[in-house]
Amino acid sequence: MNALSLPEAHTADLPLVLAGPLLRRLEARRLVLWLVGSRPLDARLQLTWDDPQRGMVELDLPLDDSRCQHLAVGRHACLHLIDVQLDEPLPADTFIYYDLAIEEDGATLAIADWAPHLLYPGQTRPSFVRRGRLDHLLHGSCRKPHHPSKDGLLQADVLIEASREQPGKRPALLMLSGDQVYADDVAGPMLAAIHQLIERLGLYGEHLDGATVSTSEALYAHPAGYYRREDLLPAYTANAELRERFFGGVRKPVFTSANAHNHLVTFAEVLAMYLLVWSPAPWRLIVPRLPELPEHLTARYHAEEPLIRAFVADLPQAARAMAHLPCLMIFDDHDITDDWNLSARWEQTVYSHPFSRRIVGNALLGYLLCQGWGNCPDAFATELPAIRDLLAAPDHQQRLIAETQDAIIGRLLAFNRWHYSLPAQPLLLVLDTRTRRWRSESTLSRPSGLMDWEALCELQHALLDEPAVVIVSPAPMFGVKLIEIVQRLFTWAGYPLLVDAENWMAHRGAAKVMLNIFRHSRTPANYVILSGDVHYSFAYEVHIRHRDSGPRIWQITSSGIKNEFPRRLLDWFDRLNRWLYAPHSPLNWFTKRRKMQITPRIPSRSQRGERLWNGAGLGQVHLDERGRPSEIRQLNADGSTPTRFEATERDELHG
Known part of the structure; x- marks a missing residue:
C-alpha cells in the first residue's frame, strides 16, 4: 500500500x-x-x-x-x-x-x-x-515533532490542571516565539501522514512552476518525494547555485536545514502539518504507511516512527493546554525555511526562482492563516479578500489558480505588519525579525540586521513613556558572546549560512540603533525580553554602565519546547565563553555592547557553574507590579524539578 x-x-x-x-x-x-x-x-x-x-x-x-x-x-x-x-x-x-x-x-x-x-x-x-496584569507568562520556541525529548507544551497542561481551583495561578499568556512547525525538517512518517491527510480531506492541490514536476499530485507520487526532494529542482545550468544550495546540498544550502530533504513544498502540505502538530483528531483518520524507499532510507523511516508515535500520544494534552491558555505566536525561520532572509544574497537567490519563491510563499500563507491571523486579526483585513478568492475558486481538478496564488505570495512577501502588540500591564510588543531586515548594501552575502532602521524607529516610538514592557524577540537581543564571535568568523570567511549567522550584533547598524533605544531617556525603566531560537535556555540581567538610574533589562531565553543543542558542544561553548569573556577580560572591549554590563543568572541545577541550560521545556516568568521578574524558571519537559535562574552576587558583570 x-x-x-x-x-x-x-x-x-x-x-x-x-x-x-x-x-x-x-x-x-x-x-x-x-x-x-x-x-x-x-x-x-x-x-x-x-x-x-x-x-x-x-x-x-x-x-x-x-x-x-x-x-x-x-x-x-x-x-x-x-x-x-x-x-x-x-x-x-x-x-x-x-x-x-x-x-x-x-x-x-x-x-x-x-x-x-x-x-x-x-x-x-x-x-x-x-488576567488583570501580565504577571505570569509561559514562553518557548522550537517544537520539532521527531526530536527525542518529551513535548514541553505538556508542562503547560500540568500547570493548568494543578491550578484548576485557583484562577490567580493561571498564566496570563502562552507566548510561542518561533518554529511552531518545522517546514524544513520533516520526518518521513510525518510526511506520509501529511500526504494521507491531504487525500482524506481533499486539501487543494496546485500547479508548480520551475520544478521537474508540474503539479502537487506529481510531487506526492514522485520517487524523489521522500528524503530526496532536492532532485526535483531543474537540472539546467542556470539554476546550479540554487540546486547546490537547496534542501541540503553539499554546502550549507539556501534552504539550509541539513535535514531538509523532506522540505514541505505545497500549501496543502503546510496546512496538513499544522493540523497534525496541533490536534490528535486528524491522526485518527489516517494510518501512515511506508512509501517505496531504498533500503537505507527505509531504515531511517523506521527509526523515526517511534518518535512520531510518542509525539502523537502527547497531543491531547498539548491541545488541551492551548484550549485553556491565550496563545500568541510569531514566526522564526523554521516556520518558513531555515535561514529565511538571512542575507540579501539569500533573498536574491530564492525569490528570483519560481519554485523556491512558491515554497517560501506557501509556508508564509500557511503561517498567516494558522498563526498570524489569530494574533491580530485587524492587521490582515486588506489581505483576506484576495486569499478568500483564491480558496473559493480552485479549478475543475481542485487545484489553486497559479496566477492568483503567485500574486498573493508577492503581496505577502512585501507585507510589513506581521509584528503586533497587546495593550496590557506591562505592554507586550512582539517583533517581526524576519521580513523587515537591514540588508547589507556593500556585501550581499553578509548577514542582514534583524530589523531595519524604519522598523526600529517604530519600535522606539511604541516604547515612549511606557513604565515597563515585555518584548518578544525570537532571537535573543543579548546572546552568548563566544557563539556570536564564531558566527562572525564564519561570515568573514564567506560562510554565514554554515553557522546560522543571524543575531542582533551581526549587523553594526541594527545593533547600534537597538542599543541606543535602551539608552533613550523616555523609553521604559524595565524591559523583559523573551526569546527562543537557540535550543538552549539562559537568563541575563543587563545594565548600562555608569548609569545608576536604569534602565534594567532582563534577557530571558527558553528553547526549545521540543528540541535541544548538541550537549557536549554546548558544554564547551559555555565553558570557553566564561573563560574568554570573564568580567575583566580585555576581549570585552571589542564587543558592540561594551557599554552594557551583563550578569548571567545561574541555573539552579548547574553542576559546574554552567550559565546555559540544555533541556527541552517551557519558560515561566513571574513579574512584580513594576514589571520586573520575581522568578524565572524552566519547566523541564521530562517532568523533573523546574530549573530556576537565580540571581547571584558572586559573578561580576561581563560585556
Missing part, C-alpha cells in the same frame, strides 16, 4: 472539528478562537462566569458572519476564525467557562461531545482566565 492509500475502515464520515479550538488573542472586550472543521460549522459561543454582584452571568452569542470567518482550504476542511467583540468587559482574574455549541442534524453538540480530550477530569467545558 502506498503512502496515499486509505484502508476501507477510514472511509467513514469525518469529525465535525479537525483541530482546535485554540484560544488566541484575549482582551477585556475581545476574544479570538481558531479552529478547523471538516465543513462550515453552524455554532454558538457560550460564555459563563460567576459575578459577585450579579451571580451567574451567561452569554449566548451566535457566530454569524460578523463574528466568525470561514475559509475552505479543501473539499472537507474549513478554517474558522472566531473574533467576538463584547459590549461589556470580561471580568479579570476569575474563571470564564466557554463552549462552542454546534448544530448538526437537528442536534446541538458541545465541546464535551466532539472534543472530550480538551477537558480535564470532571470538567464539562474548557475555561480561561483574563
Whole structure:
C-alpha cells in the first residue's frame, strides 16, 4: 500500500472539528478562537462566569458572519476564525467557562461531545482566565515533532490542571516565539501522514512552476518525494547555485536545514502539518504507511516512527493546554525555511526562482492563516479578500489558480505588519525579525540586521513613556558572546549560512540603533525580553554602565519546547565563553555592547557553574507590579524539578 492509500475502515464520515479550538488573542472586550472543521460549522459561543454582584452571568452569542470567518482550504476542511467583540468587559482574574455549541442534524453538540480530550477530569467545558496584569507568562520556541525529548507544551497542561481551583495561578499568556512547525525538517512518517491527510480531506492541490514536476499530485507520487526532494529542482545550468544550495546540498544550502530533504513544498502540505502538530483528531483518520524507499532510507523511516508515535500520544494534552491558555505566536525561520532572509544574497537567490519563491510563499500563507491571523486579526483585513478568492475558486481538478496564488505570495512577501502588540500591564510588543531586515548594501552575502532602521524607529516610538514592557524577540537581543564571535568568523570567511549567522550584533547598524533605544531617556525603566531560537535556555540581567538610574533589562531565553543543542558542544561553548569573556577580560572591549554590563543568572541545577541550560521545556516568568521578574524558571519537559535562574552576587558583570 502506498503512502496515499486509505484502508476501507477510514472511509467513514469525518469529525465535525479537525483541530482546535485554540484560544488566541484575549482582551477585556475581545476574544479570538481558531479552529478547523471538516465543513462550515453552524455554532454558538457560550460564555459563563460567576459575578459577585450579579451571580451567574451567561452569554449566548451566535457566530454569524460578523463574528466568525470561514475559509475552505479543501473539499472537507474549513478554517474558522472566531473574533467576538463584547459590549461589556470580561471580568479579570476569575474563571470564564466557554463552549462552542454546534448544530448538526437537528442536534446541538458541545465541546464535551466532539472534543472530550480538551477537558480535564470532571470538567464539562474548557475555561480561561483574563488576567488583570501580565504577571505570569509561559514562553518557548522550537517544537520539532521527531526530536527525542518529551513535548514541553505538556508542562503547560500540568500547570493548568494543578491550578484548576485557583484562577490567580493561571498564566496570563502562552507566548510561542518561533518554529511552531518545522517546514524544513520533516520526518518521513510525518510526511506520509501529511500526504494521507491531504487525500482524506481533499486539501487543494496546485500547479508548480520551475520544478521537474508540474503539479502537487506529481510531487506526492514522485520517487524523489521522500528524503530526496532536492532532485526535483531543474537540472539546467542556470539554476546550479540554487540546486547546490537547496534542501541540503553539499554546502550549507539556501534552504539550509541539513535535514531538509523532506522540505514541505505545497500549501496543502503546510496546512496538513499544522493540523497534525496541533490536534490528535486528524491522526485518527489516517494510518501512515511506508512509501517505496531504498533500503537505507527505509531504515531511517523506521527509526523515526517511534518518535512520531510518542509525539502523537502527547497531543491531547498539548491541545488541551492551548484550549485553556491565550496563545500568541510569531514566526522564526523554521516556520518558513531555515535561514529565511538571512542575507540579501539569500533573498536574491530564492525569490528570483519560481519554485523556491512558491515554497517560501506557501509556508508564509500557511503561517498567516494558522498563526498570524489569530494574533491580530485587524492587521490582515486588506489581505483576506484576495486569499478568500483564491480558496473559493480552485479549478475543475481542485487545484489553486497559479496566477492568483503567485500574486498573493508577492503581496505577502512585501507585507510589513506581521509584528503586533497587546495593550496590557506591562505592554507586550512582539517583533517581526524576519521580513523587515537591514540588508547589507556593500556585501550581499553578509548577514542582514534583524530589523531595519524604519522598523526600529517604530519600535522606539511604541516604547515612549511606557513604565515597563515585555518584548518578544525570537532571537535573543543579548546572546552568548563566544557563539556570536564564531558566527562572525564564519561570515568573514564567506560562510554565514554554515553557522546560522543571524543575531542582533551581526549587523553594526541594527545593533547600534537597538542599543541606543535602551539608552533613550523616555523609553521604559524595565524591559523583559523573551526569546527562543537557540535550543538552549539562559537568563541575563543587563545594565548600562555608569548609569545608576536604569534602565534594567532582563534577557530571558527558553528553547526549545521540543528540541535541544548538541550537549557536549554546548558544554564547551559555555565553558570557553566564561573563560574568554570573564568580567575583566580585555576581549570585552571589542564587543558592540561594551557599554552594557551583563550578569548571567545561574541555573539552579548547574553542576559546574554552567550559565546555559540544555533541556527541552517551557519558560515561566513571574513579574512584580513594576514589571520586573520575581522568578524565572524552566519547566523541564521530562517532568523533573523546574530549573530556576537565580540571581547571584558572586559573578561580576561581563560585556
